[in-house]
Each structure stands twice: as C-alpha cells, then as structure tokens.
Amino acid sequence: MKFKVDNGPHVKDSDNTSRIMNRLMIALIPIICFSVYKNVSIIYRMDISILEALKPLFMILIAIFTSVITEFLYSLFILKKNKKDLKEYMKHSYAIFPGLFLALVIPLNTPLLLVSLGAFIATLIGKMIFGGFGHNIFNPALTGALLVTTAYGSFISGTSNLFELDTIGSATPLANLANFNYVGTFEQIVGKFGSIFNYIFGTIPGTLGETNKFLILIAFIFLVATKVIKWRIPVFYISTVFVITYIVSLTNDIGIWYPLFHILSGGLLFGAVFMATDPVTSPITPMGQVLYGIGLGILTTILRFLTPYPEGVLTSILFMNMTVSLFDKIGLKIRNSFNKKLIYITIFILLVISTGFIINKNLNKDDSSVKILNVIKSEDSYVYEMSSKAWGVITANVTIKDGVVISVDIVNSSSETKWSHIVSNDYINKIINGQDNLDSLDAISGVTITSDGLKEMVKKVIEDYGDKYER
C-alpha cells in the first residue's frame, strides 16, 4: 500500500492569501459606498447630470478595468502564459487592487482618461515590471497616482470649474492650511469646513477614499482583528504625526485641535491604514514596522510643513518603500536584544521631537497674510506688487499717488477666491472710494475672506507708503 509523502506539517492554517485579499476588499466596500453616496447627495442639491453625480463610481470602475486588462495583456503577451496558467495566474495576482486604490487616492476632478492612464501605470510600472504580485518594491497605486498627478497635474486643476470649487474639488483643508503658513486660528483652519463632525464623517473636500475617517477607523479595527494589516505601522505613523504637530501647536500656543486637525485632514489616515500597510511593500519584522511607522510620520510632517506640497502622505510612503529592506535589516539585527531595541527607539523618539522643533523654527511666523512683493516707482506714483493669502491667493498691483490709492489691478487670483463675486459687487471701486475708512466697509457676504484680504492689502499699502515715502 503506497501513500503520498510530503514534508508536513499535515495541518495548515485555514487562512490564505485570497482570503486576506477578500477581507481587504470587505474593509474597502463601505468607504467606496460612502464616496459614491457623498458625491450623489451633494450633487443632488446642485442640479447636475447623473453622469457627473456618479463620477466616483466611474473612476473606480474604469481604474479597476484598466488594471485588470493591463495585467491580463501583460501576462498573455510578455510573460507568455498559456491558457491554463493564465487563469491560475490571474486568480492569484489580485489585479484589481492597484486600480482600485488609485481611484481612491487621486483627486476627484481628474479626467477619466487620466484615471485610466494612472491605473495602467500603476499596474505596469508599479507592479508588473517588478515581477508581479509579491515582488514589487513600490506601492503600485501610489506609483500611478504620483506619476499622473505630477506629469499631468495641469489637466487636473485645469478642469476645475465653479461647481467643483464649491463642492468636493475645492481647496482641501490642507491646501487651506498651507495658505495660512501652517498656523492659524481654529476659525481660519478648521472652521471653514465645518465642525469636527464634518471631519470625522467625511463631508469635507478630499479624494474618494480619504475623507470619511470614521469608516477608515472601523476598517482599521476590522483589518487588525482579522490579521490583514500590520497594526504597528499605522499606529506609530499617526502617533508620530500627532507628537510632531502637538509640539508645533504647543510652541505656537494653539489648542489640541491642531494636531487632531493634522490627523483628520488629508489622506493621512487612509494612507496609514491602507497604503503604508500594503504587506508587500512594508517591513516584515515587528521592530522594523515600528521604526518604519515613525519614519513615515517624520517624513510626512516634513513634507507637509517645509515643502510646497501640503499633502505629503503619498510621497512619503513611496519614499519609505525604498527603505523597507533597511528597516528589516535593523529589525532582524535588534530582534533579540532589549537594549538594542531601546537604543533605536530612543534615537527615533529624539528624531521625532527634534523634527517638531525644526519644523517650528522653519515655519514662516509672519502671521500677516498680506505681503509686499515689490515696489516700483513710476513717475509720480508707486506701484505696489501685493499678495494676499486668505481663502486662496490674490496678487495685485496697487498704485498709490500722494498717499491715495488710485487703482487696484488684480494680476492673478486663485480659483478659491470666488473672484466673480468681487467683480459683480464692484467691490474694488468701493474699496478705493472708501479707503479713508476701510474698517467701516462691510465685506461681501459669501466671500468675506477674500474681501477682507483685499481690504488688508490696501491698508498695508497706505501704511507702508506713509512710513517710507511721505515726508
């Protein structure tokens, strides 16, 4: 009697890769549903076509479709799989995820063609050329998203129209934060988008996946409980961001809402839970995961505060992907020594704290949002090149003659300023006429911040002219 011989163990855990991926999908479904619901419900009020309303759904479907087709064609023509292998291969390559995640992190006003291109890049460059599932170094979806948003960024902002500005496509809380040079009052930074409730339940501008923090938190708990993701990475990532921004808030005398704002805005939570924990592109050793999470937190805050890119999550995850093997080496080296672990943890905590102070030092503390860029003397008048940052950015040439402002020419105004309202109210002439007593001039309702910005601009010109040129 002959029996089959193998190496054992003769029992195996019932969990497998497919089940893990299914659970990941389950965790994403509420988030996807919410993103579709949110868009439809907002647009319902705005009286826009059903096609526009369902854009999130189209984005997701097109991205998934492109990813699967790309992977299929790649394995058919480049890997030259035969029919039977191909079926088996596609079953275990989980082709939908690069596209799905791409759709969830890319801005909502991205044209569908670009979404498709992004999904193509995500699958091809992010995944397939490294050898497919399990072999990629970079997070595929983020690779696609980064390439699309940097290479075709102009198309993304270029398509924004008034409708998008008013709704989800408008300046995200983090872009707004950047306009304020990263410090401001609760009203300036948080209040514009509503209460903390709006932040938690996702009724603020942002990409499809990132806005509803409540659902992300539920997904996090589910994924950790069912052992899909490595919990250490998101926990240490978010804690690090909290600590650094808390240091900034303490030294600037801002409330505890400030670090919470940083955690609840932008793609941090979504990125930390879903993207940074992508098993293939994150460290395998527990200590490696802890240090990796801290590293991500440091990098994200540095990118947020010290570069022109207010988001920072996407870039920092992609950058940290390159260091995974390094963190695993460290993790393996220190795994059996409590002292070594302690040394590394201490070093990283010191790094976190010093990052907090370095960021704080480098913040532009000029809290007046109105700036003089240049002054040109022409004949008997002075032309001030001014910029005002409030709800969006305005640059203008203010001409002053004998202490009296005679013209305000708007050179540039970013879309968030709702410039049309200013023009329709003839507000500039009102400012010029009422320049002797600007404080009594009422702001236009609906564009209060922009009107205030203009007033401040003119005030500053008069003040500066008085100081320097009036004898």
Place this chain on the structure above:
Amino acid sequence: MYSKIKLDDNKEISLKKELIDKSDITYVYIPLFNCGVECKCLVKKGKKVKKDTIIGIREDIDFPILSPVSGTVMGIEKRLYLNNSLVDCIKIKSDFKNKSETYNEVEDINNYSKSKYIELLKRFSITGMGGSDFPTFLKYKNKVRTLIVNAVECEPYITSDYELIMHKASEIVDAIYAIKVINNIDECYIVIKRKNKELYNVLKEYIDFYGNIKIVKVKDYYPAGYEREIVKNILNVNYDKYPSEKNIVVNNISTIYSIYKALKYNTSISKRIVTLSGEMFRTPVNLLLRIGTDMSSVLKRLDGYVRKTKVKLVSGGPMMGYSLEDDNLVVTKNLNCILVIRDIEEYDENPCLKCGRCIEVCPMKLSPVSIKENLSNPDELKKLDVNKCMECGLCSYICPAKIDLRSYVRAAKKEVNHK
C-alpha cells in the same frame, strides 16, 4: 514576545472509547536504530531469546537494544521506521510465555544509589518516549537539581500520555518521588495543560501523599510541550543545547512510567499506548501495542480507514509527524500516534506577501522568510541563527501563501552545518 497559536486539538475523538489491548501478536520487529544511529545486531537466526535479552547494541555509547518478548529470532527484515525510512529490524517470533531474564519485584524503589539508577536506565534501554528516542541515562549523568515531567502533549490528536496518566497515575507519581530521592533533586514539576482538569485531579490525589511535587498548568498553545518552551515557561531559564547544562532534566511522562518499570520490576517497557486517530479514520482509539508490532497487521484487524478519498498516513502528530509511504510501520517506544488524514492535493504555493506572520509565530524568534531569501548565503544564515530552529512547523502552518518554510529552514540548517 511572539503570538501563541492554539491549534484545533481534536483530542476528544480518540478519548471516547476505552483503551483497547492489541498486544497479543506473534511477530515483533525491533529496529537496529537509536536516535539516528544504526546499531549492531548481537543475535543470530534461530536463537532463543527471553524478554529483556540484549539483542543489539548501539556501540558509541554502549546502549543495549532489548527483546520485548520471549521467543525465537527469525532473522532480519526491513520495516518502516517512524521517520519514513526503511531500517533493518530483528524479527522475533513470540512464544507467548513472556519469560523474562531479569524480572524481580523490588519492595522499596527509593532505595537505589544514583550509580545503580543510571545502570538500570541503561540496562533496560530507557529512552525518551515523547518522540526523541534519546537515551535517558545520559540526562542523569550530571547533577540534577530540577526534574520536569512533561505531560503537555501539545500536538493535536495525540492522547496517549493522557490515557497513560488516567490508568497509571499512582505508579508515575511513585516513580517521580523515587527519582527525586535517588538523585537528590530539589524541585519536581509535572506540567500539564490547564484545560486538562481530569489529569490534574487524578495526579493531585497521589501527589498530596508525597508533597514536594508541584503540578504546573500551562496555557493551551502549540508548542507548549517543547522542552525549551517548558523550561522557559516554568523556570524562566534559557539553555544552549540541552537542559542538563543548567542541571535540569525534562522527561516525558511515558518515560517516567518506563523508569518505574525498571525500578520496580527490573524490566523494560514492552508495550506502549499509541493513539490511532485522524479525520479519515473510522474509529479513533487508543491502543495498547507491543513494541515491535507491525502496524499493517493491526490496521487490518481494526476497522481500517476510509479509502474513498486520498489519505495520508502520518506517524506522530500532525505538526511534527512524518508522512509515511507505506503502512508497515513498526511500533517503537517513541511512537505515540498514527494519523490517517485527508490528503489535500497540493496547497498552491503563492508568492510571499510579506505579511510577517512566520516571524510573529516563531517560538525561537527566528525569521523564516529571511532565511528562505538568504538560502544560498551561509554567512547571512548564521547571523539568522538557523540552528536554533526546533522545527515545530508553525511557520509552514501559518503561512497564508502556503509556503513550506520549515523545509527551507531545514535546508538552511544543512547548508550552514555542511560548511
């Protein structure tokens, strides 16, 4: 810290039925094999032997191999050893008289000197019955301060130790006390699983009589019954190769019973309890089998296994056990279980998704996935402590991509030890 894995233990299925005695067999086969070392045959065909006659010898440590029956040597035949290799066995035809060479009932088993004790362990060929087959007398050569009796049985399905304790608790406790007195041991522990309350109650009854022996209950996880794991859990001691370095002896509870036989009756153990179980076995049961039984005859006499689907025959537990190519397995002292389980065709091996579970479950805190990646790099493998691996198989068990990591680590061990 590592996360402790609780396996589906499936033990109750073999405990439903009473112990069945199947030790009345005509032919026994005694492997000329101990702990990986081949032994020399000392008898010729046709020779009459008694029970406990020395029929073979392991020459490097002068360790005897005994006949479990009285009868006639029939020659040498190949039979399957529990590690799925064919070994030479001495075939003996039993005369059913069970005449012994040395049988002698001793009144007070606490009265031996230590040197006499070691001599007895050697003469009666006492070996580790938990699976190792390691000659027990070697463990007692050093000064012993702590004796740990292992009755954890952490592998699924196996209940042979459980059954033994239920039947022979009094003898076992007597033996532990005797070993303690003879070796002047400071502390004795019997380790059982916390959930086995019946074992606790049975043992407690006898222990109360002696005192000084503690029952330690450990959590139900795999590998709670590993020597290293037990020593760490109870004494918080780590050792390099053997616990005797730290004056600790760990014995399986069945081994303790065979020591009792040697001390009390001056005879070797000739039968043992073997669990016959597995989801593809019709009537899981504990059997009392004679050492040297050819399993194919016993399996024929029992209900047999369900042959509708493909089955796998496993000697030992499902984690550490070997799958067998044939059913002519010979019962040895270290065989505690035979499983008939479903042969799941092929686990389709996926690419590693770097989930890190193998690292999290490894009781030795190794990194199986890194070992696999560095398989061709012996220097790196040494840094990864491959030799610490005790082959518990948890990495292969847990891997969601169904990669057989234990085999890679075994290969890595070979690679390192080869250089």
